[in-house]
Amino acid sequence: MLNETIVEHDLYLFHQGNLRYSYQLLGAHPHEENGEEGYRFAVWAPNAEQVSVVGDFNNWDGTSHRLKKLNENGIWYGFIPEITEGTVYKYEILTPHGHLRLKADPYGFSSELRPNTASVTYPLNQYSWNDEQWMDRRKNINIYESPISIYELHLGSWKNIETEVYYNYREYADMVIPYVKELGYSHIELLPITEHPFDRSWGYQTTGYFAATSRYGTPDDFRYFVDQCHQNGIGVILDWVPAHFCKDEHGLRRFDGEALYEYQDPIKAEKPQWGTLTFDFGRNEVQSFLISNAIYWLKEFHLDGLRVDAVASMLYLDFGKEDGQWELNEYGGRENLEAVAFIKKLNEAIFEEVPNILMMAEESTSWPQVSSPTYLGGLGFNYKWNMGWMNDMLKYIEMDPIHRKHYHHLITFSFFYAFSENFILPISHDEVVHGKKSLLNKMPGDYWQKFANLRAFLAYMYAHPGKKLLMMGTEFGQFDEWKDLEDLDWELLDYEAHASALDYVKQLHQLYNDMPALWELDHDEQGFFWIDPNNYEQSIVSFARNSRNDGDQLIIVCNFTPEVYHGYKVGVPKEGHYKEIFNSDATHFGGSGQTNGLALETVNEPWQGQDQHVAMTIPPLAVSFLKRTCSPKEENE
Known part of the structure; x- marks a missing residue:
C-alpha cells in the first residue's frame, strides 16, 4: 500500500x-x-x-x-x-x-x-516574495516587441573576497543590481548556479540539478537575489x-x-x-x-528564462x-x-506551465526552426x-581596417537570415576566455583605435536586428580576457578611457531603450531595410530600422575604417531635417569629435535607392544614428 x-x-x-x-x-x-x-x-x-x-x-x-x-x-x-x-x-x-x-x-x-x-x-516554501508587480507585468508583456539587453554574469568572478572565497547571494544583490540597473540592461543571465564540484567548470558540469550552489549561500539567499532584481526592474x-x-x-x-x-x-x-x-x-x-x-527553477525561483x-x-x-x-x-x-x-x-511543457518566459537555445548549427x-x-x-553573426563579426572586427574591404560580406551576410529565427546577438564568456582575448583586446590598432573599434562594434550590434547579450567586463573595456578565478579589473575605471567606455555603454543602452525602431520589429522584415550594403571600398554600410510608428524610423551609418569623410551622401526615404541623435565618435565617449551637430537637410535628389539624400560627416571607426525631426512644411508651421 x-x-x-x-x-x-x-x-x-x-x-x-x-x-x-x-x-x-x-x-x-x-x-x-x-x-x-x-x-x-x-x-x-x-x-x-x-x-x-x-x-x-x-x-x-x-x-x-x-x-x-x-x-x-x-x-x-x-x-x-x-x-x-x-x-x-x-x-x-x-x-x-x-x-x-x-x-x-x-x-x-x-x-x-x-x-x-x-x-x-x-x-x-519558506521564502516570502515581494515581486508581485514584476510577475504581474511579465504575464502581459510582449517579449518579442520589447527591448532585451542581457548582462552575462559569473558571480564568483564579477567580484570576490579572495580566490575561491565569495560573497553571499544577498551581498551580490546589493552590489550587482544597482550597477546593472544604472547601465540600463533589461536582464541578467547567470552562468550555471546549479551545484557543481569544480569551480573551473563554471557550473557547466553539474551534480546537483535542484540545488543553488552553496558557494554563495542558501537557496533562499538566491531567491532574495532574484526578488531584488525583479523589484528593480531586472x-x-x-x-x-x-x-x-x-x-x-x-x-x-x-x-x-x-x-x-x-x-x-x-x-x-x-x-x-x-x-x-x-x-x-x-x-x-x-x-x-x-x-x-x-520548471523548478522557473516556478520556485521566479526566473524569467x-x-x-x-x-x-x-x-x-x-x-x-x-x-x-x-x-x-x-x-x-x-x-x-x-x-x-x-x-x-x-518546450511544450515549459510554455504551458510558465507562459511568457524566455527559452533561449545556444545552438551553433543551421538546424531549422x-x-x-x-x-x-x-x-x-x-x-x-545567433552564433553565425557572432563568428562573422568577430572575424571581421579583429582585422586591420585596411583588409576589411576584402571581407565586406561578413558584416552584411547576417541580414540574409536575420528574420529566419528569433535571434539573440551574443558576445558571451566563451568568446573572451581560453586565449581568445577580451573584446577590447581583439580590436586592431593603437590604444585609441581599440576603443573606437569597440564603440563601433557595439553600436553596430545594437543597431542590428535581434536582442543583445554582453559578457561582464565588456562594458568598461576589460583588457585581459575573462579570468574565472579572479574578479573583474575594476581598477581600470580609474582611467579615463575605461570610464568613458562604461559611460558609452550606459548611453548606448539609453538610446536602445528609448528607440522602438531598435527592437519593436526585431523579428519582422518590415523592421529593416538596406540603404547601401555595397560600399566595400570604404567599408561603410547604411541601413534603416523601423518600428510600428513611422515617425520612429532611424538611419544608421557605420564606418569600419579610420578615415573621415565630409559631405558623404546617404540616401534617406523622406524629405526633411535629420538630426544625429547618437555618434560613437563623440568626444565625451573618447572619440575624435567628428559629429554632425547641425540638423542635416535633405536634398531632393534620389540616392542609393531613396528619394532623398543628406550630406553628412562620416566619423572614423564609428556609427552614426540619424532621426528625421521634421519636414520644411512642418518647420514653417
Whole structure:
C-alpha cells in the first residue's frame, strides 16, 4: 500500500515521463507522520538491492534508516522523524553487484559547500516574495516587441573576497543590481548556479540539478537575489545544462550501480570532448527529471528564462566525436531522434506551465526552426543565439581596417537570415576566455583605435536586428580576457578611457531603450531595410530600422575604417531635417569629435535607392544614428 504522501497517479506520470513537478514527489521534504515531525525521503533507484538514508544523524550507518521499495519501477520511500532543516545526508545504495555507493540526492534542494558533497535538507516554501508587480507585468508583456539587453554574469568572478572565497547571494544583490540597473540592461543571465564540484567548470558540469550552489549561500539567499532584481526592474535568466553531466562519484553516474540517468550504450553516453555523460533522453523518468528541473527553477525561483546550453550536442550523435565514437540513428542519419523529441516535449511543457518566459537555445548549427513552435515543426524555443553573426563579426572586427574591404560580406551576410529565427546577438564568456582575448583586446590598432573599434562594434550590434547579450567586463573595456578565478579589473575605471567606455555603454543602452525602431520589429522584415550594403571600398554600410510608428524610423551609418569623410551622401526615404541623435565618435565617449551637430537637410535628389539624400560627416571607426525631426512644411508651421 502506498504512503498517503505518495500519490499513485504521480508515480504513473513519473514513469511515463509526464510528471512535470517530480521534485514535489522525490527528494527530501518536511513531513509529519503519526504526530511526529521530520522529513520524508523518496528516490528513484530501480536497480538497487537496498537504499538507506545516512548522515551525521545516524553516524552514516546504513542499517539505521532503510527505505522501502514502493513499486517495481524502483521508487524507494521512508520517513525519518528526527531529521530537521539543515541535516546533511546521502543515499547509501547497495548495487546489484554487491557494492555500496554513497550518492547525493538527485532531487536535493541544497548541498554542502565543496569539497564536501552531501545533500542538505531544505524546505521549498519558506521564502516570502515581494515581486508581485514584476510577475504581474511579465504575464502581459510582449517579449518579442520589447527591448532585451542581457548582462552575462559569473558571480564568483564579477567580484570576490579572495580566490575561491565569495560573497553571499544577498551581498551580490546589493552590489550587482544597482550597477546593472544604472547601465540600463533589461536582464541578467547567470552562468550555471546549479551545484557543481569544480569551480573551473563554471557550473557547466553539474551534480546537483535542484540545488543553488552553496558557494554563495542558501537557496533562499538566491531567491532574495532574484526578488531584488525583479523589484528593480531586472529579469533573471539561468544558464541551464540538460545536455550532459559530470562523472563525479557522488553524482548521477551509474546512480544505482547501473546506467540510469545516462544512456546504457557507452557510445551514446560518452561525451569525450568534455569527459562527461549524456542524459538518456529517451528514458521516461529522465524526461520527468529534466522537465521538472526546468520548471523548478522557473516556478520556485521566479526566473524569467533559461538559456539552454549546448543544444547542438544534444541534437547530433556525432557532436564532438571522431569516427568510431558514434553510430547512425535508425534512419541512417546523425540526428539524436530521442533528444529532438525531448526538446520539443520540454518546450511544450515549459510554455504551458510558465507562459511568457524566455527559452533561449545556444545552438551553433543551421538546424531549422529552432525558435519556431512545435506545432509548426520547430523545436519550440522562442529564441536562438545567433552564433553565425557572432563568428562573422568577430572575424571581421579583429582585422586591420585596411583588409576589411576584402571581407565586406561578413558584416552584411547576417541580414540574409536575420528574420529566419528569433535571434539573440551574443558576445558571451566563451568568446573572451581560453586565449581568445577580451573584446577590447581583439580590436586592431593603437590604444585609441581599440576603443573606437569597440564603440563601433557595439553600436553596430545594437543597431542590428535581434536582442543583445554582453559578457561582464565588456562594458568598461576589460583588457585581459575573462579570468574565472579572479574578479573583474575594476581598477581600470580609474582611467579615463575605461570610464568613458562604461559611460558609452550606459548611453548606448539609453538610446536602445528609448528607440522602438531598435527592437519593436526585431523579428519582422518590415523592421529593416538596406540603404547601401555595397560600399566595400570604404567599408561603410547604411541601413534603416523601423518600428510600428513611422515617425520612429532611424538611419544608421557605420564606418569600419579610420578615415573621415565630409559631405558623404546617404540616401534617406523622406524629405526633411535629420538630426544625429547618437555618434560613437563623440568626444565625451573618447572619440575624435567628428559629429554632425547641425540638423542635416535633405536634398531632393534620389540616392542609393531613396528619394532623398543628406550630406553628412562620416566619423572614423564609428556609427552614426540619424532621426528625421521634421519636414520644411512642418518647420514653417
